[in-house]
Amino acid sequence: MYHSVGDCSDDPYRITVTPERLERQLAWLHRRGLRGVSLRDLFAARARGEGRRLVGLTFDDGYVDFLTHALPVLRHWNCGATLFVLPGRLGGVNAWDPLGPRKPLLTADGIRRAAAEGVEIGSHGLTHVDLTRADDVTLKAEVADSRAQLAELIGAPVDGFCYPYGTIDRRAVTAVREAGYAYACAIDPGPLTGPHALPRLHIGQNDTAWRLHLKHKLHRLRRRPVKGV
Structure with missing residues (x-):
């Protein structure tokens, strides 16, 4: 789970990695025979009985620096990614922080350009609100309407959703499933873990080779296995 790629000198939420750090992290994967891909490609590979050496890479929020800083590094290492964007904040800023x-x-x-480069586009909701606190009308707009808007924008189906803040409850998971998404990403969904509540591992600027090694080894111990994807 990544967010922004750029200058991390002012980064109170630890959402930013520098391009140089991303380069070293993807090189770390490469040295171990692993390759980053979009979640769409990861699930397709797993359905074929493959995908053991693939790692799903996600970028939340849809920052401009994905195109300027992240995409060139991904291309250098022949990696794909899923980019979760907010169609209700096109050209805006991260006002929720x-x-x-x-x-x-x-x-x-910019979103169409990323899609044209082969990046999978997923929904992060319309405006980045906590779905566990949303009323029924807001929940539908954030989940179902955002999917429809993005599908029209890129001219292709939108299969993935990402819960803002990583917060979920059964009501939010049900809304995402009923909206037609094939999968959805959380952070640490606990007992709700499944295709519509996938756990992810936060990767930040401090994740050096040693920390990546530990996270890779401990990840399978901390997370429940997910079937059906």
Whole structure:
């Protein structure tokens, strides 16, 4: 689970890695015979009985720096990724982060450019609200309407959803499933773990080779296995 790729000197939420750190992290995968791919490609490979050496890479929020900083590094290492974006904040900023700093979000053209480069586009909701606190009307808009808007924007189906803040409950998971998503990403969903509540591992600027090694080894001990994807 990544977010922003750029200058991390002012990063109170630890959502940013530098391009140089991302380069070293993807090199670490490469040295171990692993390759980063989109979740769509990961699930397709697993359905064929393959995918053992593949790692799903996700980037939340849809920052402009995905195109300028992340995508060139991904291309250098022949990696794919899934980019979760907010169609209700096209060309806006991360106003949901009160401590800042303000980071520009992709425009509609930027999202289409990422899709044209082979990046899987998924929904992060319309505006980045906590779905566990949303009323029924807001929940439907954030989940179902965002999927419809993105499908129209990129001219292709949108299979993946990512819960803002990683917060979920059964009501939110049900709404995502009923909206037609094939899968959805959380962070640590506990007993709700499944195709529509996938656990992810946060990767940050401090994740050096040794920390990546530990996270890779401990991940399978901390997470429940997910069947059906």
